Amino acid sequence: MLEQAADALDRQDYDTAAKLIAILSAERPDDLLVRLYAAKLQAATDRLDDALQGYRLVLQQAVNPKLVAEARSGIERIDLLQAQNRADELEIARSGIEERSEPGFLVLEPMSADQKQATFKQFATIMNLDPYSARLQLPSRGWRLYRVGQMGRLAFLRDRLLKAGIPCFCVSQHDTQQVFVFQVNHLQSFHPQAEIVCTDDRSELRTLKFDWSEVTQIVTGMLPIFEEVVEIDGRNRTRRKAKILDYVSIYDLQLRDRRTIFRLCAQTYDFCDYKQSITQKRHPLMSEPRNRSGANLGGVLNGDRIPVTSRDNWKNVISQISEQISEQISEHQTQSSFTPFAETAIGYPELLHRIDPHLELLRRADSMWDRAFHLYSTLAMCRDRDATRL
Structure with a gap:
């Protein structure tokens, strides 16, 4: 049967050779000659890595000079072939690199x-x-x-x-750079369309509308707020050090077909619209004052006003948006791993300095993290757009 397998390899009848070698490998798993022919078949069918591993195994275990010589010859042929393949790939790629x-x-x-x-x-x-x-x-x-x-x-x-x-x-x-970014001041309406008051690249206030079905991806991130603090060390000496005192939540609504991003920021969002204030849970002793539109203005318990924080209002806004887009946005269409990306991106300060973050946060000094988030979001937009073309 081994002679038949060798003959099939010579005739380039690889299907027959594969069947015969499979039978021989099952019957004689430790036969180095069978392994040698298996490596020859793998090399002939362009499975070069597997063939290389097979030849090396024969070379390590063989004592017969003929088997050793054939294994070495097979390894040399594969090395030459792989080198030629790499040269061909580089030659093909050069034109693309230059263009x-x-x-x-x-x-x-x-x-x-x-x-x-x-x-x-x-x-x-x-x-x-x-x-x-x-x-x-x-x-x-x-x-x-x-x-x-x-x-x-x-x-x-x-x-x-x-x-x-x-x-x-x-x-x-x-x-x-071909993505339009609008900084959201506030959402003026949720139904039947989203109506957003926002600023454009020229800091001009605009009102835009879109259907929630147009939202194709969500990108979120937490931007650190660095402040300079004074610390006292073990020797009672003071020193100034930049530390993270807080984080700001960023929420990008991406509309792929419009090449548009609507950027919401927890620090700059205007919660003046009481429709977006959080609705307190009803308590038996709680009254619920409302404005003319019927929106909740915050609860009163035993005559004392219950404070409603910006963090609560932000969660409420995001919750209302999530309700609108829950049907078409899956977990795979939400990019939320910004921090590990930023940790690598800030290693390119010259690149980030050329990026407009499209954010105006209240902080003492500019931060590379803002620029890194803009890069992260636009990369996600471009990757999503390219994926739909395939």
């Missing part, structure tokens, strides 16, 4: 522990890293801004990573 010279971003997507274990060696080869560094650089919590450079080179790397089973995407800087 696509505009700047762009390469983003790695999060992976499970099993995915990282299965792909980190290939990632190390593609990125010319040692295996330990490669394992650390593959993200598990959220997106990682991995490379900034020419789109041609990034697209070439993206294709190789995807082929290796590593989830990623790349977006040109030009595409992220």
Whole structure:
């Protein structure tokens, strides 16, 4: 039967060879000659990595000089073939690299522990890293801004990573700049359409309407508020240090077909419209004063006014929006892992300095986190738009 398998390989009858070698492998699992022919079949059917592993196993265990020579010859042929394939890929990619010279971003997507274990060696080869560094650089919590450079080179790397089973995407800087962003002052109406009072790029106040069905994605994030504080160390010496004192919630409504983002910010949202004030839970001793429109103005318990905080009002606004979009927005259409992305993005300060955050927060100093959130949101918009084209 082994001679028949060898003859089938010579005739390039790979189906017959595969059947015969499968039978032989089951009957004689430790036969190195069978393993050698299995590696030859894998090499002939373009399974080069499996063939390379098979040849190396034969080379490690074989004593027969003929088997050793054939295994070495097979390894050499695969090395030459892989080198030629890489050269061909680079040659093909060069034209694309030269044509696509505009700047762009390469983003790695999060992976499970099993995915990282299965792909980190290939990632190390593609990125010319040692295996330990490669394992650390593959993200598990959220997106990682991995490379900034020419789109041609990034697209070439993206294709190789995807082929290796590593989830990623790349977006040109030009595409992220083709998104219209409006800072929401407040929602004037929820039914039957959303009516939003907002400011545009020129800080002009506008009123816009859209159907809730147009919302295709939600992007959320928490922006840290840094303040300079005075600390006293163990030697009773004072020193100034920047610390995070609070966080501000950001909520982006994305309308893919309009290439538009409506950005809500908990710090700047105007809650003057009492329709959006939180409705207190009814208490037997609580009265509920209302305005002319019938909206709740806050509860009164035993004659004392119950305070309604901005945090409560913000939660109520987000809850009302969620009710409107719950039918068409799934968990996969909500991007909420901003923090791990920002931790990598702030490593590119020169890039972030050129980004308009489209936010006007009350803080002493500008923050890279605001700019990183705008980049995160526009990348999500472009990735979502590209995914619908496939």
